[in-house]
Amino acid sequence: MTVSTLRPGSDPVNLTLLITTSATMLDIASANELPHVRIRASVPGPLIDVPELLRFRDLLWTLADRDLRVRYKQTALGVIWVVLQPLMSSLIFAFVFGVIAGMPSDGKPYLLFAFAGMTAWNTFANVLTRVSGSLVSNAQMLSKIYFPRLILPVSAAISALVDSAISLGLMLVMMGFYRAWPGWGIVLLPVWLVILVVLALGLGLMAASWIVRYRDVTHIIPVVLQLGLFISPVAWSLANPNLSEKFRWILRLNPLCSLIEAIRWSLLGEGDLALPALAYSIAVAAGVFWMGVMVFKKQERSFADVI
Amino acid sequence: MSSNDLAVSARGLSKSYLISHNSNGPTTLREAIVERVKHPFGVNGQQRETFWALNDVDFDIGQGESVGIIGRNGAGKSTLLKILSRITYPTRGVVDIYGRVASLLEVGTGFHGELTGRENITLNGSILGMSRREIKNKFDEIVAFAEVENFLDTPVKRYSSGMYVRLAFAVAAHLDPQILIVDEVLAVGDFAFQKKCLGKMQEVSGAGRTVLFVSHNMATVVQLCNRALLFRRGGLALDGDSESVVQAYITEGQTKQEDILDFADTRRQHNVNGRARLISARLNSEDKVGPWAISYGTPVSLELQFVVKRPVPLFEFGIALCSASCAEFGSSLSRDVVAPSTVEPGEYLCEIAFPTLKLCTGSYYFDLGIRSDRGMEDYLLQAIHFEVLPNAESAEAMIHQRRGQMIPEVSYSIRELQPQSGAQAGAAGAVPG
Numbered sequence: 001m002t003v004s005t006l007r008p009g010s011d012p013v014n015l016t017l018l019i020t021t022s023a024t025m026l027d028i029a030s031a032n033e034l035p036h037v038r039i040r041a042s043v044p045g046p047l048i049d050v051p052e053l054l055r056f057r058d059l060l061w062t063l064a065d066r067d068l069r070v071r072y073k074q075t076a077l078g079v080i081w082v083v084l085q086p087l088m089s090s091l092i093f094a095f096v097f098g099v100i101a102g103m104p105s106d107g108k109p110y111l112l113f114a115f116a117g118m119t120a121w122n123t124f125a126n127v128l129t130r131v132s133g134s135l136v137s138n139a140q141m142l143s144k145i146y147f148p149r150l151i152l153p154v155s156a157a158i159s160a161l162v163d164s165a166i167s168l169g170l171m172l173v174m175m176g177f178y179r180a181w182p183g184w185g186i187v188l189l190p191v192w193l194v195i196l197v198v199l200a201l202g203l204g205l206m207a208a209s210w211i212v213r214y215r216d217v218t219h220i221i222p223v224v225l226q227l228g229l230f231i232s233p234v235a236w237s238l239a240n241p242n243l244s245e246k247f248r249w250i251l252r253l254n255p256l257c258s259l260i261e262a263i264r265w266s267l268l269g270e271g272d273l274a275l276p277a278l279a280y281s282i283a284v285a286a287g288v289f290w291m292g293v294m295v296f297k298k299q300e301r302s303f304a305d306v307i
Numbered sequence: 308m309s310s311n312d313l314a315v316s317a318r319g320l321s322k323s324y325l326i327s328h329n330s331n332g333p334t335t336l337r338e339a340i341v342e343r344v345k346h347p348f349g350v351n352g353q354q355r356e357t358f359w360a361l362n363d364v365d366f367d368i369g370q371g372e373s374v375g376i377i378g379r380n381g382a383g384k385s386t387l388l389k390i391l392s393r394i395t396y397p398t399r400g401v402v403d404i405y406g407r408v409a410s411l412l413e414v415g416t417g418f419h420g421e422l423t424g425r426e427n428i429t430l431n432g433s434i435l436g437m438s439r440r441e442i443k444n445k446f447d448e449i450v451a452f453a454e455v456e457n458f459l460d461t462p463v464k465r466y467s468s469g470m471y472v473r474l475a476f477a478v479a480a481h482l483d484p485q486i487l488i489v490d491e492v493l494a495v496g497d498f499a500f501q502k503k504c505l506g507k508m509q510e511v512s513g514a515g516r517t518v519l520f521v522s523h524n525m526a527t528v529v530q531l532c533n534r535a536l537l538f539r540r541g542g543l544a545l546d547g548d549s550e551s552v553v554q555a556y557i558t559e560g561q562t563k564q565e566d567i568l569d570f571a572d573t574r575r576q577h578n579v580n581g582r583a584r585l586i587s588a589r590l591n592s593e594d595k596v597g598p599w600a601i602s603y604g605t606p607v608s609l610e611l612q613f614v615v616k617r618p619v620p621l622f623e624f625g626i627a628l629c630s631a632s633c634a635e636f637g638s639s640l641s642r643d644v645v646a647p648s649t650v651e652p653g654e655y656l657c658e659i660a661f662p663t664l665k666l667c668t669g670s671y672y673f674d675l676g677i678r679s680d681r682g683m684e685d686y687l688l689q690a691i692h693f694e695v696l697p698n699a700e701s702a703e704a705m706i707h708q709r710r711g712q713m714i715p716e717v718s719y720s721i722r723e724l725q726p727q728s729g730a731q732a733g734a735a736g737a738v739p740g
Contacts, residue, residue: 058438
């Protein structure tokens with residue numbers, strides 16, 4: 001099962017790790033030919049080494065599973081916190097913005113409106129926060145054992161997405177309660193979410209790589225997120241008649257703006273679905289993700305030396 | 308050696324780190340930005356030096372070899388292991404590795420205190436590279452090895468440190484790799500468990516697996532490995548059979564010309580209290596051939612200088628005699644002669660003599676320690692190396708034909724069973740006299 005194409009003497013260009021194993025690592029022991037790894041100084045070729053990631057998929061799930069288990073250990077309410085947190089913030093928003101300030105909510109119950117926005121926002125914020133901290137919080141692993149470094153941020157993102165899924169489930173329950181049935185737009189919901197997550201992951205990968213060198217970034221992220229929460233249409237709607245069209249376009253420069261509106265549109269059938277703005281968000285998300293992977297890739301090999 | 312028999316092959320392996328001499332170099336983003344603005348193209352205006360942790364190292368290790376890697380702290384051993392386990396990458400050079408590598412650079416990596424023993428086995432197993440199926444198959448074996456059956460569903464933060472280490476090592480020990488890289492893991496756990504770990508490692512190397520073993524415990528290196536690599540300041544200084552390499556390593560710090568051996572730079576065992584500390588030693592035998600060599604038949608005598616910083620209750624000395632392969636074959640505690648008592652602060656000189664000890668010719672080591680009410684105050688493994696040289700007396704005693712390390716003091720008395728007419732044939736006396 002193992003075909004080694006490289007022996008000392010032959011020298012492929014820029015090929016740092018040559019693992020020609022295709023099956024699980026378990027089977028190797030029985031094979032006569034041994035997997036061959038060449039370790040050298042130059043930077044390897046592929047931006048994302050998918051086969052290598054697949055070989056370590058067990059680790060990916062185990063780490064995500066660990067994050068989930070650990071997060072609510074020694075809490076009385078346990079996993080209920082996953083829904084309680086966004087629900088409480090939505091109630092506060094509903095009270096402050098909906099009841100006191102009387103802000104419009106696209107004609108839907110304000111709680112539903114706020115919870116839809118909050119679910120989208122939390123997905124972004126949680127993925128970004130967890131991914132950015134994933135390297136430093138596993139510093140011991142990084143400096144003791146080998147695995148594709150991308151496993152850590154990806155598993156952090158997965159564990160954050162589990163929270164989002166639960167939150168989304170609660171959203172559907174609440175919609176049932178308010179008898180607010182979604183339209184055909186719901187089928188596009190996964191698309192918006194994927195773009196949102198790609199954007200968060202890209203930013204998270206950059207932040208994670210920088211935090212390894214400069215812990216300052218850890219302190220900047222909550223501030224940026226706090227700002228982001230207010231300039232994104234979570235508590236307010238882009239359709240708010242008080243906003244001038246010019247100001248709307250300024251708000252749309254925030255790539256999250258049209259994404260959150262689109263998510264709300266998919267869930268509640270109301271909201272702003274501006275296609276040029278969405279195209280812009282998709283382009284930004286793709287660009288940020290590509291940059292994130294580049295930054296991560298470039299720094300990856302020095303993580304253990306610097307962390 | 309054909310490439311098929313190779314496990315590890317390193318060529319020109321080097322790794323450098325940049326060391327910044329400027330203590331107020333940028334450690335925060337702001338400082339870095341300010342520095343960068345001030346010196347947009349410079350190297351941040353600070354002095355940097357390239358430090359070669361590993362410099363141009365070549366070696367080949369065959370399948371099934373067990374190789375000890377020794378050297379002082381900072382010699383490059385850990386850097387080498389980190390490169391071999393793909394945690395860090397070389398600056399120059401190439402390593403080819405054939406076979407699945409498992410590295411135990413530190414047991415318990417990835418253990419999470421909040422998780423139960425059961426959960427941590429799965430977690431740690433995957434982190435170390437086992438598939439879920441593999442973990443499932445070996446689960447019972449791991450639990451039995453670690454002896455934690457009754458605490459499987461307890462969070463490991465409530466484990467005793469011994470249980471924790473046992474569980475961590477048990478997972479790692481069941482990795483089943485072709486190449487096992489081990490760094491000092493045997494320094495943990497109680498004695499019985501250490502023995503168990505050693506047995507497991509012997510089993511691994513006995514099964515034809517390659518073992519790379521870094522340790523400061525020379526006895527273990529000689530016991531486990533048939534070959535050793537000695538590193539000195541980033542370079543490979545010596546490569547040979549483990550016994551001779553270990554001996555070269557131990558004697559390198561002990562210059563043959565110096566009469567007094569200073570312990571300031573000697574590596575201490577890490578769990579010492581340090582209220583009392585050994586300073587230096589001198590071989591004090593009357594018939595010294597060199598500063599650290601005596602002639603066969605001469606009683607061994609040592610002069611030890613030590614300092615006591617704070618009063619030490621139940622103070623006592625311990626000294627162990629080890630063979631060339633660092634195996635301990637005899638020890639003495641001062642309680643054997645005088646009861647331990649409190650020693651007040653000050654500098655002291657102690658003479659330790661072995662008036663009747665007769666060592667065979669060869670190399671020996673002393674381990675030295677100071678014990679107290681709190682355990683060890685100071686503990687130096689292979690602190691002193693000395694030689695017993697042959698002479699006419701040893702030739703007469705046919706020492707070179709004998710096995711073992713010492714000639715015990717024995718008396719022989721021979722009597723004929725049916726005495727004839729008052730004449731008594733026999734001999735009585737101590738050998739050696």
